[in-house]
Amino acid sequence: MTLLTSAVAATRPFAVAADWQHRQRIERRVIGQLLQTLLYEDVLEPISETRLEDSSVSPDAADRSLFRLKVGPGRYRVEGFRCHSFALVRLDHSSLVKEAADGDVSPTLFEVLDDLNHALGGDGKLGAGFIRELTETLIKDLQSSTVASPGNGVDPRQLDADALEQAFTDAHSYHPSYKSRLGFSLDDNRRYGPEFGQDLRVLWLGVPRRLAHQGASCGYRVAAMVEAEAGAEVEAALSGWLQQQDLTRDQVVLMPVHPWQWDNVLVAALYPELARGEIALLGEGQLSYRPQQSIRTLSPVGNAERDAPRPYLKLALGITNTSSTRILARHTITNGPIITAWLKTLVDSHPTAKASGMVILGEVAGVALDERAFPGLRHDQVYGQVGALWREHIDEFLAPxxxxxxxxxxxxxxxxxxxxxxxxxxxxxxxxxxxxxxxxxxxxxxxxxxxxxxxxxxxxxxxxxxxxxxxxxxxxxxxxxxxxxxxxxxxxxxxxxxxxxxxxxxxxxxxxxxxxxxxxxxxxxxxxxxxxxxxxxxxxxxxxxxxxxxxxxxxxxxxxxxxxxxxxxxxxxxxxxxxxxxxxxxxxxxxxxxxxxxxxxxxxxxxxxxxxxxxxxxxxxxxxxxxxxxxxxxxxxx
Incomplete structure (x- = not known):
């Protein structure tokens, strides 16, 4: 496949989706969620807010209001709600229009951002980073919202929890950058976005113990668990690398990494160690996973056929989503199993907690690169970029x-x-x-x-x-x-x-x-x-x-x-x-x-x-x- 045909294949879902009505629906959602947060967080004040009386349409119609907003030089009109719950504002995105001299029009995202930048004082007060988050949210949602829900025609209520992670695609209903996924190209979004339900296999690194950190709850042997997940091919590559480096097995730690993280972050961040052979890429693991809603947490594929369900795997991922970078810092890798053991003790030793049947899906083991072993500027370059947590699977706790x-x-x-x-x-x-x-x-x-x-x-x-x-x-x-x-x-x-x-x-x-x-x-x-x-x-x-x-x-x-x-x-x-x-x-x-x-x-x-x-x-x-x-x-x- 040529570079040109690869690019076309990656963007085809986006191109097919780009009919006017569909694009308008997604664009109005991004704008609507932005405006409702600006209203709720007191950045904007409505010019007027008029209660609508018609209650014949739906159960919520009697509580609707018509909001008129002035955003810089622009004037907008949208229906919505002042909710009883924390006085939250919820706007009906489909009703959003921009008022113009020759009639109402459906606004574009950049028109609204231009008006907002003017309202904030102009001169780039609306940061380029936030503009990009909103734009990427529009594009990623436009692409991913065209995907058919998984389940092959099965009633969604019959799907298991892992399949439902792909079925629920609406994402954050408050945050305006609800699907920005900064760092993902459209091809990446198709390969690793949860809506697409694509299987992936993680890559495995061999890391000297002096550059690594690992931790586990009592009873979990990290080395045995990762070897079982890595598989025979990775183990064979590990044996060859150990021989080349004159190391023993207990002098190294195996670490899983997300394939996107390897391509986009780790090759550059770990280049000195990779060039010296001090850290080795050992290949692709044997297990397949699918991303959950959080993207960086992966569900093992084929758990239903196993007597003992495989755990979930949470990996460091250098993308930004809902305005947060999804790294996994070493101290959190350390603390996950410690906090798990503590919470399980609190629950198991208290009759009220036990009677509730509550389940703690524990973070039972973790590995990470130890940033303290990297001097100077390298410290920040590797901080939180290689880390993994294994979490107990929900199937372990379900009764018939x-x-x-x-x-x-x-x-x-x-x-x-x-x-x-x-x-x-x-x-x-x-x-x-x-x-x-x-x-x-x-x-x-x-x-x-x-x-x-x-x-x-x-x-x-x-x-x-x-x-x-x-x-x-x-x-x-x-x-x-x-x-x-x-x-x-x-x-x-x-x-x-x-x-x-x-x-x-x-x-x-x-x-x-x-x-x-x-x-x-x-x-x-x-x-x-x-x-x-x-x-x-x-x-x-x-x-x-x-x-x-x-x-x-x-x-x-x-x-x-x-x-x-x-x-x-x-x-x-x-x-x-x-x-x-x-x-x-x-x-x-x-x-x-x-x-x-x-x-x-x-x-x-x-x-x-x-x-x-x-x-x-x-x-x-x-x-x-x-x-x-x-x-x-x-x-x-x-």
């Missing part, structure tokens, strides 16, 4: 008759078999079990483990919708599994219920802390512990569910949050022994603090970009209602 689904998939539409129109993934379950009963059950099984770890143990978890797996029987939620702990927990040692069990963690490197001020585990700020759990679980996961159930099934958001409050209050009444932590980690306060994601992209975070948001749980506080207020001190809009 149980299935699993990522939490964030519950609020998505999926393509139906036999050419039927797209439908909410949960639609049949709602019909079968009843909307209200199903919602109460979901809220109970999802909320109890999160608040138990916060209240009974003093541990906050970053449990957004991608980090929670719902285990169900025929659509009826029975328990949850939690994952992603290497940098997804937060606690204060002074507030731990059992400080004697506290893990001894690898300290956070100063350079890492300087690059990412929000990347820390241990803190003295109790509000930061509470908000860590509340931001991820309540503000992201549950709010998305509340809004989805309102818009598509007519369940009032206030009713949803009353159900959540009932679960929390019932827990507190059943466990009065945690009263001090109920006060320390008060989830019923009038306001929480959340990250202002788009403001960070526009203005940086030399000054922390946060927003105080009204808490929908506040009015359900034990002992009486707490008036909900937003920042201005006036009643929040309905």
């Amino acid at each position: 008759g149980e299935q699993a689904v990522p939490f964030n998939g519950l609020s998505q539409f999926t393509r139906q078999p036999d050419g039927e129109p797209d439908a909410p993934f949960i639609a049949d379950w709602i019909v079968r079990h009843g909307r209200d009963a199903w919602t109460r059950q979901l809220v109970m099984v999802a909320t109890l483990p999160i608040i138990h770890l916060l209240f009974a143990e003093g541990v906050g978890l970053e449990s957004h919708g991608q980090n929670i797996v719902v285990i169900h029987r025929d659509g009826w939620p029975v328990r949850i599994a939690l994952k992603d702990f290497h940098d997804g927990v937060r606690y204060s040692e002074a507030a731990l219920a059992r400080p004697e069990l506290a893990p001894r963690l690898e300290p956070l490197p100063a350079a890492h802390a300087a690059r990412n001020r929000n990347s820390f585990i241990v803190t003295d700020d109790l509000d930061a512990v509470r908000d860590y759990s509340c931001d991820a679980f309540f503000f992201i996961a549950l709010a998305e569910m509340a809004i989805f159930l309102k818009r598509h099934f007519g369940l009032e958001e206030k009713t949803f949050w009353a159900i959540v409050a009932d679960v929390i209050v019932a827990y507190q009444e059943a466990h009065p022994e945690h009263a001090e932590r109920y006060r320390s980690f008060d989830v019923f306060v009038p306001e929480w603090e959340v990250e202002a994601l788009t403001r960070r992209r526009l203005f940086g975070d030399d000054i922390p970009q946060v927003k105080r948001v009204p808490n929908p749980l506040a009015e359900h506080a034990p002992g009486g209602a707490t008036p909900r207020q937003h920042q201005g001190g006036e009643p929040m809009p309905c």
Whole structure:
């Protein structure tokens, strides 16, 4: 295949998709998510906001408003909602128009960005990096949204959790750069994007132990596990390299790397060691994987045929998605198995946690390049660029008759078999079990483990919708599994219920802390512990569910949050022994603090970009209602 035909093959899905209506739909989504974050994070103020009265169209129509916006010299009109959940703004992207003298037009992304740059003061105030993220999101979503959902015509509710990772393609519903994947070409996106369901095999490096770091939970032998995954061909190449370098097997560490990472980062970053033969590329492993929604976490293919499921594999990947670079720092590789062992101890030794059936999908082993062995400028060049974590597979924990689904998939539409129109993934379950009963059950099984770890143990978890797996029987939620702990927990040692069990963690490197001020585990700020759990679980996961159930099934958001409050209050009444932590980690306060994601992209975070948001749980506080207020001190809009 020539370079020209390769390029055509890579871009063909994009070219086929580029009909006007399809491009307009995707472009309006990117613009709409940008505008709704600018409104919500107080960068823009609407010129007017008019309530629409027609409730005949859908359950949500009575709550619609018409927003008129001035963005620099441009004027826009779009329908949307002021949600009860944290006063979130949700815009109906399909209704977006730009007002012009000769009539309304559908705006292009660059027209909106030009107007926004003018509104911010011009002179390049809208950074080139953010512009690229938005543009790449448009292009990658346009390409990937043309792919048929996996399953070969099977009802999506019959797919296993790994297949569903490819079926749920909507990505982040708030972040405007929801599918930027900076670093991926269109060919890369087709090969490694989860929507395409392509198998891949990882590459394996041989690294001298003095340049490497590895860690594992008790009972896991890293060397034996990686040899089984690497396979006979890699082992043969390893033997030849050991002989050339006059090394023994215990003097080296095998490390898996993503093929994109090898081609685009590691050949250049490790050139001196590769040229000397000090580090060796040993070839492609024997196992096949498919990327999950997070792209850098890979599901093993063919697990259903195995008695013991293979673990998931999470790899360092130097792309940027939702404004974050997806490296894997050495200290997180060290801490993942340590935190896993700690959380499993907390769960296994507490009757309430055990009774909930909650599952900790543990990070059981990891390997990484040790950046401390690389002097000078090389340190930053290799930092976090070679790292791997193995995570327990959900199939290990499913009882007969149980299935699993990522939490964030519950609020998505999926393509139906036999050419039927797209439908909410949960639609049949709602019909079968009843909307209200199903919602109460979901809220109970999802909320109890999160608040138990916060209240009974003093541990906050970053449990957004991608980090929670719902285990169900025929659509009826029975328990949850939690994952992603290497940098997804937060606690204060002074507030731990059992400080004697506290893990001894690898300290956070100063350079890492300087690059990412929000990347820390241990803190003295109790509000930061509470908000860590509340931001991820309540503000992201549950709010998305509340809004989805309102818009598509007519369940009032206030009713949803009353159900959540009932679960929390019932827990507190059943466990009065945690009263001090109920006060320390008060989830019923009038306001929480959340990250202002788009403001960070526009203005940086030399000054922390946060927003105080009204808490929908506040009015359900034990002992009486707490008036909900937003920042201005006036009643929040309905």
